[in-house]
Amino acid sequence: MRILLVEDDISLQSNLKQHLIASHYRVDAASDGEEGLFQGIEYNYDAAIIDLGLPKIDGITVITRLREKNRNFPILILTARDSWQDKVEGLDAGADDYLCKPFYPEELVARLNALIRRSAGKASPVINNGPFSINTSSLEVKKEHEFISLSASEYKIFEYFMLHPGEVKSKTVLTEHIYDQDFDLDSNVIEVFIRRLRKKLDPDNEYGLIETLRGQGYRLTPLPTSQSDG
The missing domain is CATH 3.40.50.2300 (Response regulator)
Structure with a gap:
């Protein structure tokens, strides 16, 4: 943020x-x-x-x-x-x-x-998307009942996605919301963090959690709420 x-x-x-x-x-x-x-x-x-x-x-x-x-x-x-x-x-x-x-x-x-x-239309500090959840107060991330350990940068990106599900976010926008103004916007660091998030959160691509839109950016797939009850 x-x-x-x-x-x-x-x-x-x-x-x-x-x-x-x-x-x-x-x-x-x-x-x-x-x-x-x-x-x-x-x-x-x-x-x-x-x-x-x-x-x-x-x-x-x-x-x-x-x-x-x-x-x-x-x-x-x-x-x-x-x-x-x-x-x-x-x-x-x-x-x-x-x-x-x-x-x-x-x-x-x-x-x-x-x-x-x-x-963002969220009343609770706990934000759910299918089996995935984040707590914006404690900064905890869960998949169903399992805690997922993310780095600070990984958490920032995932939190931003969770607050904007279904919205396409370019690499430039993601970088601007995470790093200082003098950070190299052409860096491939966002791609690296996206790969890490996919590996940690959805390693088998069961949910297609983070979608790549070529030439546009990335989008968090909105998942049915019922799946979060897992």
């Missing part, structure tokens, strides 16, 4: 970035509203975390302009302001949730997980 973090407190920004990376998020950070707005318009994100008290352009304006540009990813606002009016103003501008400072980073990650799940 690729996250935009707009926070001018460099110490807090660094701390949050570490927690998000440890939770398998890929994070682009900005320290003022102008840079945050540019990144939010220019790049594709799964969610954004935006402080309201930003220099250059305040957080409310950033959110308003992002929504005007039809950037519809979930937005979690951070605010040191305690009044309900400020919270309402942020939500009315287009934010989806808020946290008041100070807060625990673990709560931020939990709220972010919930926002991303809801935006």
Whole structure:
């Protein structure tokens, strides 16, 4: 999952970035509203975390302009302001949730997980597809009742697929949601991870879990829910 973090407190920004990376998020950070707005318009994100008290352009304006540009990813606002009016103003501008400072980073990650799940139409942290399931809170992957061990990058790709079943995702899109902006987008590393996922999750191709569409990318096959009861 690729996250935009707009926070001018460099110490807090660094701390949050570490927690998000440890939770398998890929994070682009900005320290003022102008840079945050540019990144939010220019790049594709799964969610954004935006402080309201930003220099250059305040957080409310950033959110308003992002929504005007039809950037519809979930937005979690951070605010040191305690009044309900400020919270309402942020939500009315287009934010989806808020946290008041100070807060625990673990709560931020939990709220972010919930926002991303809801935006993908998933209410529970456990997402099922046939006999396969992931828990976006514990980062566990199962095939029926068996736990499957995935590397951090493998998990990120599989989670992204599970949140977007049936959608074709190009290698470029997958890379952008997993690696930093300076990563070589022409690398064949995604192909390697797809092969590993197939070997670990569906070694006999019983389910045709991850389909290759030549010249387009990859697609997670939606499987009947009844199979997950296995």
